[in-house]
Amino acid sequence: MRSLRCAFYDAGELHVAEAGAEPGPAPAAPFASLTKLFTATLAMQLAFDGDLDLDLPVGEYLNEPPFAELRLTTRHLLSHSSGMVCDGPGDGGLRAAVAAGPLFAPGTAFSYSNAGFALAGKVIEAAAGVSWRNAVTDFLLRPLDIEPAFLAADEIPRDLAPAAAIAGTVTDLVAFARLHLDDRDASHAALLDQEAVRELAEPPFDTLPFGLADGWGHGWARYGNGADRWLGLDGVGAGATCHLRIQPERGTVIALQADSAAGLGAWQDLLAQFRAEGVDVAGYAPGPAAGAAQDLSDRVGQWANGETVYRIRPGADTADGAHPGATVLVDDDGMEYDLTGRGERFFAARHPRLPEVEHLGRFLLDPETGRADHMQFGGRVLRRVA
CATH class of the missing domain: 3.40.710.10 (DD-peptidase/beta-lactamase superfamily)
Incomplete structure (x- = not known):
C-alpha cells in the first residue's frame, strides 16, 4: 500500500x-x-x-x-x-x-x-x-x-x-x-x-x-x-x-x-x-451459527449468481482429503471452505488453514416444498442450478 x-x-x-x-x-x-x-x-x-x-x-x-x-x-x-x-x-x-x-x-x-x-x-x-x-x-x-x-x-x-x-x-x-x-x-x-x-x-x-x-x-x-x-x-x-x-x-x-x-x-x-478513543462506530458482527450440526449432503451441487458459480461437494473429493466426510464449498476463485451445517438453514464456512475465521451463510427454503433452492453467502443469493 x-x-x-x-x-x-x-x-x-x-x-x-x-x-x-x-x-x-x-x-x-x-x-x-x-x-x-x-x-x-x-x-x-x-x-x-x-x-x-x-x-x-x-x-x-x-x-x-x-x-x-x-x-x-x-x-x-x-x-x-x-x-x-x-x-x-x-x-x-x-x-x-x-x-x-x-x-x-x-x-x-x-x-x-x-x-x-x-x-x-x-x-x-x-x-x-x-x-x-x-x-x-x-x-x-x-x-x-x-x-x-x-x-x-x-x-x-x-x-x-x-x-x-x-x-x-x-x-x-x-x-x-x-x-x-x-x-x-x-x-x-x-x-x-x-x-x-x-x-x-x-x-x-x-x-x-x-x-x-x-x-x-x-x-x-x-x-x-x-x-x-x-x-x-x-x-x-x-x-x-x-x-x-x-x-x-x-x-x-x-x-x-x-x-x-x-x-x-x-x-x-x-x-x-x-x-x-470513544467514537463508537457500529459494525456488523453476526453471532456464531447456532444449532446442532446438520448433514449437508442434500446441498451438494452447483449454485450460481450470473457468472459467479459456487460448488458444494463432499469433502472426500478435496485435493488433500483434509476432512473426509465433511462438506466443502468451492468458490469461483477455486478457494475451498469446510462447511458445517447449523440448524436447518445456516452454515459456517472455514478455510482449513484459518479455522478460527468463520464465514456465515444460510439456505433460503421454498415455503411450499421446504427445499433449499437458494443460498445466501457473502451478501449474494445463489440459485441451485445442478
Whole structure:
C-alpha cells in the first residue's frame, strides 16, 4: 500500500490525515461501489422533484427490449431487493444480466447487485432526460462543490457506470456525506428534502442483508440499531479501497481511501482506533451459527449468481482429503471452505488453514416444498442450478 488518506468530520470540524501521499492536492481516486450512494441519492432527488416514481415498474420508463417487460421497481434496485444477478454473464453487460432472469421474486430477499444499480442508472436517464453522468454532475456533484471525475470506459463499461464509476477524494466523500446528516445547512437542505434523507436510510422491504450488514436502505448499508445506528458502504475496485461511515444524529463522518486492497486491513485498524478513543462506530458482527450440526449432503451441487458459480461437494473429493466426510464449498476463485451445517438453514464456512475465521451463510427454503433452492453467502443469493 503506497498511500492512504482519511477524513474525520465531527462537530462541524474537518480533520484530514495522509500517509505515503505525494505532496500537493489529493488526486481523484476510485469510489468503487460508493458510487451507488450517489446514484441512490440522485434517484431520490428526482423522486421528490416529481420526475421519478420509485414504485413504478421500470418497464414504464424503458420501452425497449429486454427492459420494457420488467415489473421490478427502482426501489427494488436501490435496495438490492430486485432479484437481479450481481453481474451480467460474460461481456454482455446489463442486457445479459436482465436476460439471465431473476434469482427470486422482487422484494422477497436481499442480493447485492451491480447490475441492479446499472439498471437504476438507465431509469434515471429516462426520467431526467440526460445521461446518468450529466445528471449526477449537474444535480449532485457540482452543487456540492465536488469536481466531477469518472473512471474511463476501458476501466468500467459505460452501462455499469452508475454502480462504480465516480472518483474523488476523502474530502469529496465528506461533502457528499454532509448532505445526509441531521445537522444540515440551507444549501444542503435545498438539494435534498429532509424526508428524502430519512427515506434513503430506511429499509423499504423486510429483506435481511445476511452476512453484510444489519439492514439496507436505498444505497446505504445500516450498522447497529437505534441511537447507535451508523450508515455506510465499502468499495473495492480498480486496485483501491474506499470506505465511508456516517452517524446522522451526531453529525459524524469517517472516510478512508487506500491505493491497494491492503486498505481493508487499514480500515479495520482505523475503526478500532476510533472506538478506543470513544467514537463508537457500529459494525456488523453476526453471532456464531447456532444449532446442532446438520448433514449437508442434500446441498451438494452447483449454485450460481450470473457468472459467479459456487460448488458444494463432499469433502472426500478435496485435493488433500483434509476432512473426509465433511462438506466443502468451492468458490469461483477455486478457494475451498469446510462447511458445517447449523440448524436447518445456516452454515459456517472455514478455510482449513484459518479455522478460527468463520464465514456465515444460510439456505433460503421454498415455503411450499421446504427445499433449499437458494443460498445466501457473502451478501449474494445463489440459485441451485445442478
